[in-house]
Amino acid sequence: MQPFPAAPALQALAARLPPQLYFGTSSWAYPGWNGLVYDGEYSDSLLSRKGLAAYSRHPLLRAAGIDRGFYGPIPLADYLSYAAQVPEGFRFLVKAPASVCDAWLRGPDGAGRLAxxxxxxxxxxxxxxxVPATSGLGHKCGPLLFQLSPMGPLADSAVFLERLDAFLGALPALDPALTPHAAYAVELRDPALLTPRYIRLLRHHGVRFCLSARDRLPPVPRQAAAQALMDEAAAGPLVLRWMLHAGRPYAYAEKRYAPFDRIVDDDPDTRHAIADVVARTLRAGQPAIVIVSNNAEGCAPQSCARLAEAIVARLEG
Incomplete structure (x- = not known):
């Protein structure tokens, strides 16, 4: 398996981006990326296990989201394999398992059954x-993300914040000698919980607020205002995930956009809002990791390229 040769224009675009900007996609195992990222149409199973070596040679893709972690713990050996496939300077965003991120035990239909x-x-x-993520990924470990599923009737603000405070305070300290680029981050799916008190709690524990462009959440500019509150004393790194097109639910995107080989639903408003917050972060001298899903517009690598153009225009304008 080899990378698909990048066009000179794409290589030139990547060369204009600051080194502290890390673009990546939400997983990398997509056969439809033949002719975009990979030199052939490989199975999703093979790409999942062995595709990172080719993926990481794409000029824009210097990060990747490990989504499978949400569905169950990942063995240390798999983390070691991922790290061995990518070059120094690569970053992984890793999702924590739903066992600690979902307030509900859910049935086959996704509905919460028991607390x-x-x-x-x-x-x-x-x-x-x-422990397995940091031990296996080492210097290539980036944000350790707790994506908290919608809590529904359990989303009592005071109770949730008390529990989150205890949780963040009890997490093991990250060893900068082992994982100098790692940081804890939290992404909410309940907009009512996105309050100044929540942001101050994250800041108190040194945990990053993960901006997420998707349905059910406020638009990116409103989330960027929350980020500004977190960083009012001093700028910090940006963790941002572009997951869905504005107004498009997940099931719609999965069905309409497959096989994810082209832009289907252009979303310039979200793209420009993301470019604004990324450019501000970079101007402040802070790193930014931006993970893009196929479900944002139809093809994550192409969305990254358009987003890169928008960011370059702001930085050079």
């Missing part, structure tokens, strides 16, 4: 997520 007693359990998070 999850392991929700925000720091001991389980450390054992099943933090």
């Amino acid at each position: 999850n007693a392991a929700f925000l359990d720091a001991e389980i998070a450390a054992r099943d997520f933090v």
Whole structure:
């Protein structure tokens, strides 16, 4: 397996980006990226296991989101394999398992059935997520993301914040000698919980607020205002995920956009809002990691290229 040769224009665009900007996609195992990222149409299973070596040679893609972690703990051997396939300077964003990120135990239809007693359990998070991810990825480990699923009737602000405070305070400290680029980050799916008190709590624990462009959440400019509150004393790194087109639910995107080989639904408003917050972060001298899903516009690598053009225009304008 080899990377698909990048066009000279794409290589030139990548050369104009600051080194502290890390673009990546939400997973990399997509056969439809033949002729965009990969030199052939390989199975998703093979790409999942062996595709990172080719993926990481794409001029724009210097990061990747490891999404499979949400569905269950990843063995240390797999993290070691991922790290071995990519060059120095590459970054991984890793999602924590739903066992500690979902307040509900869900049925086959996705509906919450019972309250999850392991929700925000720091001991389980450390054992099943933090220790294997940091040990296996080492210097290539970036944000360790707790994507908190919609809590529905369990989304009581005071109770949630008390529990989150205890959880973040009990997580193991990250060793800068082992993982100098790692940081904890939290992404909410309940907009009512996105309050100044929540932001101050994250800041108190040194945890990053993950901006997420998707349905159910406020638009990126409003989330950027929350980021500004977090960084009012001093600028910090940006963690941002562009997951869905504005107004498009997940099921619609998965069905309409496959096989993810082209832009289907252009979303310039979200792109320009993201470019604004990324450019501000870079001007402040801080790193930014931006993970893009195929479900944002139809093809994550092409969305990254358009977003890169918008960021360059702001930085050079």
